[in-house]
Amino acid sequence: MSQPVVEEVSGSTYNISGSEGTFNVPGLPNDEYYWLKVDKDSGNIEIWNQNIGIAQDKVVGTLDPNTGDISFKDNRSYTVNGNEVHEDQIFSTPETQSFITSQARDTIVNNKTAELIKKGKTPKEAAIAAEQEADKLLGSNTATTSTESSVNTDGFILKEKIIATQRDEMAGKPGTHLVYPQDHAEGDFDFIKIVPIEYVPQINSTSTWSSGLIDLKQRYRQRERVVGATMFLPMVPGINESNQVDWGGNSLNPIQLAAGQVAANTIRTPGGPKEKAKTFIEQSRATIDTIAGDNAGIRSFLTAYFAGKAVNANILGRAGIVVNPNLEVLFNGPKLRTFSYNFTFTPRDDRESRTVKTIIKVIKKAMAPKRRKAAIFLNVPSVFKIKYLMQGKRDHPFLNKIKPCALTGFNVDYTPGGSYMTYGDGSMTSYGVSLNFAELEPIYNDDVVIDSPDMGY
Secondary structure (H helix, E strand, O other), X not given: OOOOOOOXXXXXEEOOOOHHHOEOOOOOOOOOXXXXXXXXXXXXXXXXXXXXXXXXXXXXXXXXXXXXXXXXXXXXXXXXXXXXXXXXXXXXXXXXXXXXXXXXXXXXXXXXXXXXXXXXXXXXXHHHHHHHHHHHHHOHHHOOOOOOOOEOOOOOEOOHHHEHHHOHHHOOOXXXXXXXXXXXXXXXXXXXXXXXXXXXXXXXXXXXXXXXXXXXHHHHHHOOOEOOOEEEEEOOOOOOOOOOEEEEEEOOOHHHHHHHHHHHHHHXXXXXXXXXXXXXXXXXXXXXXXXXXXXXXXXXXXXXXXXXXXXXXXXXXXXXXXXXXXXXXXXXXXXXXXXXXXXXXXXXXXXXXXXXXXXXXXXXXXXXXXEOOOOOOEEOOOEEEEEEEEXXXXXXXXXXXXXXXXXXXXXXXXXXXXXXXXXXXXXXXXXXXXXXXXXXXXXXXXXXXXOOOOOOO
């Protein structure tokens, strides 16, 4: 049977660029990610399969949300649980099309809300207008069926349709949100946003050694893949930053300086080992003559100095004299920042219990190294993006930014109150979770912009 013809998406579209707009599709492999373009005129939804690299993403097909017709351009097959599945089979089902339309609604609402706020609308006005735009393009029957709105009055897009505690089959997967406490999702609250992302190595396996190292910002700008649910966690006491650099005492006495000059002259001497050895001996004698001259006392001190070095004893010091060390504090290099967070989760109902359990599992899974099929090597664990959000919608202007971090320590205390207590279904009444992060790269001078409106790094 021939597939229906659906008008292609062209011109101006709604879409969320980068990792924030990608999601998994139920029934397809978890390492396959998709994103959408929604035509601003027709409402047709273009489905894209994300690939690693630049300009390599492929169009799967175009869905008409009003008729359910879908035309395919690229149809890949995968093995899932030992069975071969095709993209056209999955995307043709009513369940998947409903899921895609829901994702498209989120894309429209996110884009339109941000667009209208920039034009001077209040967050509430922008959110209402964005919902109306989504209704116009997709039909009101695609709206969120929850009794709670998917957009609160301050413009924070909750994506209630896909909050993981309401969609067990999607819990913890990319494209889902985990919000704790859940009642904060509807209020004017600040959050710590934590997103697990795929680690991008400094050296590209497909490039040559001569290509050099890839800058951290460039690596994650070119290739960033979300590998788990986006977590919105409450602000906790102890939010701080500590910047340190490594300075240390270092000495360079006149004898060491002279020896360094001899070594440099020897290295610059053309020829083989024989010629270099000859130069070294000649330069050493000349240097001693320059330092000591005809002074027998200085020659005696030099003899005592080198004799002491040979037997690891301070012979010169026993004569009541030391060589001036020219001690100075010198810069050795930058240091990496670390961040620690201690959360206490106290679920108040079964939904929050499932949310907390999923948060813990997402973090544990992301920080664990990945086994390769050959069992000789391991793949690097995922890393994390951390942001402080003000009112759940924008970077906090008075708290520091954080570069991608590795999770170096994770501790869960199932009895933080000192006693074992559970609800009727067995879930714990409280969880103590500690996270220790280390930034992947130090902070450099050009990372801090004085006239920027935010706190910067």
